[in-house]
Amino acid sequence: MRASQFFISTLKEAPGDADIVSQKLMLRAGMIRKVAAGVYTWMPMGxxxxxxxxxxxxxxxxxxxxxxxxxxxVQPAVLWQETGRWDKMGDELLRFKDRHDRDFVIQxxxxxxxxxxxxxxxxxxxxxxxxxxxxxxxxxxxxxxxxxxxxxxxxxxxxxxxxxxxxxxxxxxxxxxxxxxxxxxxxxxxxxxxxxxxxxxxxxxxxxxxxxxxxxxxxxxxxxxxxxxxxxxxxxxAVAPAHARPAPGAAMQKVSTPGVKTIADLVAFLDCPVEQTVKAVVVEGDGEDGLPVLLLVRGDHELNEVKAGKLAGVASPLAFATPDSIVAAFGANPGSLGPVGFKGKVYADRTVAVMADMVTGGNEDDVHLTGVNFGRDCPEPVVVDIRNVVVGDMSPDGQGELAxxxxxxxxxxxxxxxxxxxxxxxxxxxxxxxxxxxxxxxxxxxxxxxxxxxxEQNFDERGIIWTDALAPFTVVIVPMGMARSEAVREAAEGLYTTLKAQGVDVLLDDREERPGVLLADSELIGYPHRVVIGDRGLKEGKVEYRHRRDEASTDVAAADIAAFVLGKLGR
Amino acid sequence: MRASQFFISTLKEAPGDADIVSQKLMLRAGMIRKVAAGVYTWMPMGxxxxxxxxxxxxxxxxxxxxxxxxxxxVQPAVLWQETGRWDKMGDELLRFKDRHDRDFVIQxxxxxxxxxxxxxxxxxxxxxxxxxxxxxxxxxxxxxxxxxxxxxxxxxxxxxxxxxxxxxxxxxxxxxxxxxxxxxxxxxxxxxxxxxxxxxxxxxxxxxxxxxxxxxxxxxxxxxxxxxxxxxxxxxxAVAPAHARPAPGAAMQKVSTPGVKTIADLVAFLDCPVEQTVKAVVVEGDGEDGLPVLLLVRGDHELNEVKAGKLAGVASPLAFATPDSIVAAFGANPGSLGPVGFKGKVYADRTVAVMADMVTGGNEDDVHLTGVNFGRDCPEPVVVDIRNVVVGDMSPDGQGELAxxxxxxxxxxxxxxxxxxxxxxxxxxxxxxxxxxxxxxxxxxxxxxxxxxxxEQNFDERGIIWTDALAPFTVVIVPMGMARSEAVREAAEGLYTTLKAQGVDVLLDDREERPGVLLADSELIGYPHRVVIGDRGLKEGKVEYRHRRDEASTDVAAADIAAFVLGKLGR
Incomplete structure (x- = not known):
């Protein structure tokens, strides 16, 4: 393809609403143009x-x-009603009525x-x-x-x-x-x-x-x-820790913790290790008693909502309990909750299950408890895997640590x-x-x-870096001043013809633009293989090859360039 | 492609709601399947x-x-509002709202x-x-x-x-x-x-x-x-007739025509040539007087609504006058209308303009007039081209008659x-x-x-007849009893391999179906070139070739069949 017969439309800056590097580069490289939020025209390069x-x-x-x-x-609602997805799917399913008031979706x-x-x-x-x-x-x-x-x-x-x-x-x-x-x-x-x-x-x-x-x-x-x-x-x-739970080493004590709402507050206030604290998450239950369910994970761990959503007795889909129902069930607001005294169902993460002398909420506003121990201060919880793994956790297959x-x-x-x-x-x-x-x-x-x-995987500060398989063109030939130099024109056209004859997906960038524009565009668009042909080099019988990932160009004898490029393409 | 790895799904009968031969054949040949009114899945063959x-x-x-x-x-309404098509287009423009209540169309x-x-x-x-x-x-x-x-x-x-x-x-x-x-x-x-x-x-x-x-x-x-x-x-x-208008030959006369509403009624009632009658069509005008406009075409001609819609003084888009406005303007109901006595604008088709002694409505219910002549009984009309041409009309380029x-x-x-x-x-x-x-x-x-x-252009009672360029497969090989006969299998596979190597788009119909089914399917689906390979023929060193348009098969030496088929494909 010749660029003069194609359509290259690069931008110096991406529009202000582009929010991620691939979007910015696709807009700048002229691959897409926005038509509406989340709706694009695919331009020739894209x-x-x-x-x-x-x-x-x-x-x-x-x-x-x-x-x-x-x-x-466009698909008729009647099929989507058969599976119930017509009702179950949320607003991401685009529903509309045709002129006869019949229901349809866009698939x-x-x-x-x-x-x-x-x-x-x-x-x-x-x-x-x-x-x-x-x-x-x-x-x-x-x-x-x-x-x-x-x-x-x-x-x-x-x-x-x-x-x-x-x-x-x-x-x-x-x-x-x-x-x-x-x-x-x-x-x-x-x-x-x-x-x-x-x-x-x-x-x-x-x-x-x-x-x-x-x-x-x-x-x-x-x-x-x-x-x-x-x-x-x-x-x-998240597998269970290898060690058993230590015996209780402290008595349970009430601590006044005014204004302490988060684990970070708590750790700072008590100056205790975060690994000693327990985070209480309250979710709606599905029982007739209307009681919520208490989920316990270590203070530095995150609840895994997918895992939690599958627990028996937990409402489906998973829903966090409302402040009102929390106060009704615990007698305290979020920030001071814990297992001691709670009458409902309690699930503890495997890591929590082997903790002793825990720091938890006291189920009384601005009160926490230290030295809490399962089986002594509150009943033994049901032990489950309900947290996200973290780096360094043991792999479930026992073969090493997770990354x-x-x-x-x-x-x-x-x-x-x-x-x-x-x-x-x-x-x-x-x-x-x-x-x-x-x-x-x-x-x-x-x-x-x-x-x-x-x-997102392959870019640098100059633009996109395509793999050979995905590049809009695998090879770009950039002639410097083709309009002025017959030698450059001849060399560029010759290489273009040779590579095309070999079935290479090659672009001859014959646009009448300044060399700087052509070079910058080639890096922004990110063709993996580039051959620059200029008068100065030709006088010494050389052209420049550069892979988009290379730090610098390589001089190649003009007579060998086609074979050189084919070699780079693994031919 | 091997049929066993493709998907052929033919039907003996088309579903009852198929209303045209191409639709029936596409359904029967398994090219499309209906999902909703006017909405189809494209099956592999289609x-x-x-x-x-x-x-x-x-x-x-x-x-x-x-x-x-x-x-x-999916396109945002805002662009369609810029051109006004958002409002101007009818219900065929599918409009809908997204989850944020913004307007969109499907292009x-x-x-x-x-x-x-x-x-x-x-x-x-x-x-x-x-x-x-x-x-x-x-x-x-x-x-x-x-x-x-x-x-x-x-x-x-x-x-x-x-x-x-x-x-x-x-x-x-x-x-x-x-x-x-x-x-x-x-x-x-x-x-x-x-x-x-x-x-x-x-x-x-x-x-x-x-x-x-x-x-x-x-x-x-x-x-x-x-x-x-x-x-x-x-x-x-529709060009003007070559002849001038004859001089009036009769006096205008009122004729009582009870129950006569159409040109056919009129011709039968008066026993006159239809070429002497004039059809009156009344359309809404765009003038401030609110008067409709009268359009006259010969009794055996049809008004061309596109041409009529462009006339000065006629409402745009073209609208036929309501019965009420007709009675108000003409003093009579449709069926007895004509130019005599009408005060509004009158357009006459070029053919009408050269008629004399016309038969027209009398602008009085159940009354017609004979011997009507422009310039004598009513004013000269504006002469325009407002009818559909008919076979035998002179071509506008004067080179012959129209077909x-x-x-x-x-x-x-x-x-x-x-x-x-x-x-x-x-x-x-x-x-x-x-x-x-x-x-x-x-x-x-x-x-x-x-x-x-x-x-629609290429079918017969047995099915579709594809051109080489459009056929789902250009050539079909139909082995008779491939599972039973090693000779048939070998010949079929050999031809398949040879043609594929030549880049021919060939289907080997290796389905385990009865020969009758394979042959009928090949004609229903309409591959242009068919080679039938059977044991009996092979014993004499022959296979059968048939173009989908041929009346009968041609025996071809089995050894020559690949070259023969390539010849038929113009290779």
Whole structure:
């Protein structure tokens, strides 16, 4: 492609409302333009990159035996009512009425439509397994769209759905997709982790997220450097400490703690180690007594709400107790709560369960207790894992200590079981002649999101650094003063023609711009391989090559440059 | 592709609500499945064909120098309010509110968004001309979706928008797109006509429709077999008869015509030639007197509402007068109306203008007049072209008589001038340093609609007949009893491998189905080239080739079949 026939539109500054580096760089590099909050036009440079992502995803899905379809963007509510998602999903499901006052949604995913297709088309076990996928426009009406294409409202997603005869076969489909996802992200050249993820209300133990590693990621990924253990923080198990609980060493004492509301206040006021304090979190219960439930984690630990939400006796979805119900149940306001004297259900995190002489709230405003011991001062609690792991925790597989990275979720594989097939009565005839519900899995890839994630992982102060696989153009030829110098023109056109003939995705930046603009644009846009051709160099028979990650350019003999570049591309 | 790894899902009967042959065949061939009225899932077989259309369109748009972008499906109302289309467009514009109660539309076209891009990105005449296009999901909330993908609500459209410095340059962009469209439809192998079309309220004389010829088409296309004149019926000029008006030959007479309401009634009652009768159509005027306007066409002609809508003094948009206003102005009800005694404005079609001794309504219920003559019995009318042409009319270019065909509109090129750029204040700096409005054109192709149109043009009682360019697979290999016969398997696999190696888009139908099913499916789906391989033939060293249009199969030596097929493909 010649730049003069393409459309390059770079900006010196990103618009003020851009809130993350990938969004700023995509705007500056002319990849996207904002149309509304979370809604973008894909400009030529961005679309080209998006298509590279799509092509890799499509090739690997096809290779894995999945079959492409395209389900509609606009879907009738009646299907969404069958599964109950019409009511259960929040405002992120965009609902609207057509001219005849019939209800529709704009698809955020397509479980309903694909299950409707399966129940119409897949009649016999002989037709199984099947995996249908689409690469299609999706819409989620995010309350606060942000981070550009990473949390936009309109986006492109690859969603696949497998239909199997049995849970075992569904497991094979899952493994097949898992392997395809590895190939996809490997091919893209991204650094990522596949991490075990929570399966939520659906249950089962088969769910993995594919996380692109980036410091700016929204998700915390837990892993063990000494093994292959990896999970997202919602799921990662905090194992019990290896030691037993020490015997009580102090008597329980009331301490007046005026104005002390937080653990930090408490530690400062009492000058005690934070590891001796216990944080009390009160959540709504689901019992008829209306009593809330008390959750205890060590003062320096964080409650894991996903884990807490699954506890017996706790309201679903998890809800923090209101101040009124806390005062009614504890006789005190938040800030001074604890287990001593509380009549309701108490869950203690595994770490709390081995503490002695704890510092807790006194269930009386501005009063705390020291020297609190389970079994002596209050009943033994139910011991559970309800906290987020922290760096240095023992890995659940016992192979070493846990580390934590930030990540951006770009893919998700999920074993659904018969949830949707049962809700929509989608069955096939098995070899015993009886109808059975499809065992399903769903597999998503955030196609447009990948671009943002790739940039968050690969950029510097000058701009984007694309991998070869994702770059809008793999190679850019930057002629210095092509309009003035016949030698430069000839060398640039010659290299362009040679590389094109070899099937290289090369851009000849023949725009009539100053050399400084061309060079800055090439770094902002982030083509991985750049050849600069100038009169001065040519006189010595040289041109300059530079990989976008290189500190400096390399002089290459002009006669060898095509072969040199092909070598860099691994040809 | 092997059928066992693809997804073929044919139906014996189309669902009952399918209302046109292409819709029935697309459903039966498993190309689409209905999700809601006018909303379909593209099944693998249909999607493959859709992608072929998209690829041809994309290649030719790129070749023509247009630049691909992707504008969002969901667009903010604020842009549509700038052009006034938010209010002006009817219910086919799907409007909705997001969770924050802000107004949005689902794009039916993208003039607003692309003009917004242009005013942001194209600052100087040096950047012009530019042509941005997208192949993207569109939605029109049709009152009565029908004809499958031909008049669906969700559909795929290629829409392009050119931005030019001057009207002259815009004309070159228009010609460039016109030529690209010719290449596109030529490559698809469709029989089509480019016809001049009405430019509606925008004005200008540059608008062409690309119409695929099919008896079932919704549009009437007028053309002159002796020249290259072609126009749609809305635009086609009905020229004045060559002869002058004869002198009056009869006196005007009142005739009592009880119960006579229509021209047919009148002709039967008076036993007169229909060519002597005049049809009176009353439409609302735009004058302060509130008087309606009388339009006269010959009894056997049809009023052309597009032409009538442009007449001075006629309300815009065209509206037929209400019975009350007709009685008030004429003193009679519809069925007995005419020019004699009417005080308002009268337009006569050119054919009516040369009539003498006309039969008209008498402006008195159940009364008609014979022997009516302009200039004697009523004032001379204003003479205009307000009727649809009919077969045998003289071509406006004087080269012969007009013929009429039915067509399906699949493309439209349109010179917009500065309508949108003015409404959205979209300017560039010209070489005189002054801001000027962009001269624009818009260019649509109904990508998904083309499939329906291609089928309406090419089918028989057994199914679809695809052209090589559009077929889901160009060649199908149908092995008879591949599971039973090693010879059949070997021959089929060998041919499949050979053709694939040559880059042929070939399907090996290796499904375990009865031969009758495989053969019927191949004709229903309509692959253009079929090779049937059976044991009996192989024993004589023969296989059968049949083009989908052939009456019978041709025996071909098994050893020569690959070369034979390649020959048929023009290789």
């Amino acid at each position: 679309l080209r990159t998006l298509r590279k992502v799509e092509a890799i995803v499509r090739e690997e899905m096809d290779r894995a035996g999945a079959i492409e379809v395209t389900m509609p963007v 955020p995913t397509s479980e309903e439509v694909v299950t409707d297709i399966a129940r119409g088309e897949l009649k016999s076990y002989r037709q199984l397994p099947k995996n249908f996928y689409q690469i299609q426009t999706k819409f989620r009406d995010e309350r606060r769209p942000r981070f550009g294409v990473m949390r936009g409202r309109e986006f492109t997603m690859k969603d696949a759905y497998s239909f199997d005869r049995s849970a075992e076969a569904a497991g094979q489909s899952y493994d097949n997709m898992f392997a395809a996802y590895r190939r996809i992200f490997d091919r893209m050249g991204l650094t990522y982790r596949a991490v075990a993820a929570d399966t939520g209300a659906i249950g089962g133990d088969r769910s993995h997220e594919f996380q692109v590693i980036a410091d700016t990621g929204e998700d915390a990924i837990v892993y063990c450097p000494a093994s292959d253990y990896a999970a997202n923080i919602e799921l990662a198990e 934590i990275q930030r990540g951006i979720e770009v893919g998700h594989v999920f074993y659904l079981g018969t949830k949707y097939s049962q809700e929509m009565n989608a069955t096939f005839l098995d070899d015993d002649g009886k109808p059975k519900f499809f065992e399903m899995g769903c597999y998503g890839i955030g196609v447009s999101r990948i671009l943002g994630a790739a940039i | 999607l493959r064909t859709l992608r072929k259309v998209e690829a041809i369109v994309r290649e030719e748009m790129d070749r023509a120098g247009a630049i691909e972008v992707t504008m969002p499906v 039916p076209t993208s003039e607003e968004v692309v003009t917004d891009i242009a005013r942001g990105e194209l600052k100087s005449y040096r950047q012009l001309p530019k042509n941005f296009y997208q192949i993207q999901t569109k939605f029109r909330d049709e009152r009565r979706p029908r004809f499958g993908v031909m008049r669906g609500r969700e559909f795929t459209m290629k829409d392009a928008y050119s931005f030019d410095r001057s009207a002259e340059a815009a004309g070159q962009s228009y010609d460039n797109m016109f030529a690209a469209y010719r290449r596109i439809f030529d490559r698809m192998g469709l029989t089509y006509r480019a016809v001049a079309a009405d430019t509606g309220a925008i004005g200008g004389d540059r608008s062409h429709e690309f119409q695929v010829i099919a008896d079932t088409g919704e549009d009437a296309i007028v053309y002159c077999p002796a020249s290259d004149y072609a126009a749609n019926i809305e635009l086609a000029e 009429i065909q039915r067509g399906i509109e699949v493309g439209h090129v349109f010179y917009l001038g500065t309508k949108y750029s003015q409404e959205m204040n979209a300017t560039f700096l010209d070489d005189d340093g002054k801001p000027k409005f962009f001269e624009m054109g818009c260019y649509g192709i109904g990508v998904s609609r083309i499939l329906g149109a291609a089928i």
